[in-house]
Amino acid sequence: MASPSPIPAGVTKEQAFSMAQTEMEYRVELFNKLAQTCFNKCVDKRYKEAELNMGENSCIDRCVSKYWQVNGMVGQLLSAGKPPV
Amino acid sequence: MASPSPIPAGVTKEQAFSMAQTEMEYRVELFNKLAQTCFNKCVDKRYKEAELNMGENSCIDRCVSKYWQVNGMVGQLLSAGKPPV
């Protein structure tokens, strides 16, 4: 459910390329939002050191995992409510 | 006053298309900012239920209306200060 829409059959090469690009932009934005959000949730902003400590690292791993789940849940909700885009 | 710039006469078809696209991107962004802002102003973030209640609904309607007015005011201010883009 991570990718919001598979490429339907019977599209031209140009359309497929354009869709692939849109798909990629979507993934890039997903990644950027995830990275910003998990930084906000997990990292100490006083910057006492340049390293991530153990607590921050495990928080980040869990944060990514939970964000991914939320992404999947919203995808399912949307695909249940209406036909794919 | 909502649209920031009418398409001037004497432009090529390509330019007109490009302008129309820019105009549309502008409207989409206006809509997205409006939607995010009014959600922040009007909706209870504790999410005790999945429905919008009556208070939230009327807040949203007024919020959209006021946002639209602010959009128009800023448009007038800009078009008064300097020649159209």
Place this chain on the structure above:
Amino acid sequence: MASPSPIPAGVTKEQAFSMAQTEMEYRVELFNKLAQTCFNKCVDKRYKEAELNMGENSCIDRCVSKYWQVNGMVGQLLSAGKPPV
């Protein structure tokens, strides 16, 4: 150090154009973020008057200068850590 990457030799005209556009988008975004950030740091949000007062003006000048320095520092850090993009 402000510009993140000079255009390397031996690229086609199309590529150069595309790079120049990317470079420009980068500068525009830098400018927009700088403007928003310095407004947040320096300007009184109660809007008692339509003019920037002296304190706000000098804060803005220093804010731009410091933002520029931070931009340069991050650029140096990135170009030190790995080969240019």
Place this chain on the structure above:
Amino acid sequence: DQLQLRDSLKMYNSLVERCFVDCVDSFTRKSLQKQEETCVMRCAEKFLKHTMRVGMRFAELNQNAPTQD
């Protein structure tokens, strides 16, 4: 309509971000807890209903566009 697809993907990403930020605050496990899931579902539904309502109002205002206020 490519533009429309891109927009709906942007909206989708904003929705995920918002509901995550508002609903998930504990990172002692790697799976969502029951009440986090409930919160996310309500948040998402509420945001979709909100967006539809805003869309309707927005369309009305755009129709009467030339002069407003």
Place this chain on the structure above:
Amino acid sequence: DQLQLRDSLKMYNSLVERCFVDCVDSFTRKSLQKQEETCVMRCAEKFLKHTMRVGMRFAELNQNAPTQD
């Protein structure tokens, strides 16, 4: 210059959002009240003046770009 137009529209949208967020907080009526209007106008003017000033400083720094700090 298409790019420039797009930018100025982006700036425009950010300006509207900022002044709305900073100045409008009551939703008991559907029209702006007098003091909200005043606040929006000052906010918009202030933001425009701010942007022009930042633009001037930014241009100066870009001219002396190769070495700074």
Place this chain on the structure above:
Amino acid sequence: DQLQLRDSLKMYNSLVERCFVDCVDSFTRKSLQKQEETCVMRCAEKFLKHTMRVGMRFAELNQNAPTQD
């Protein structure tokens, strides 16, 4: 890869903004003070390490994509 370049520039701009916002709060001089510089460097390094870690986790999840949770 043009897209990739654009992304990394976007990331770069976000990094600069974040570290500036988190580390610089005094505007009595026009040059960064020592502790502001230290803060910016740590912030930038921390953010880069964070991004690499998120990238690794994200890649793992994308590989097992079809079914998750």
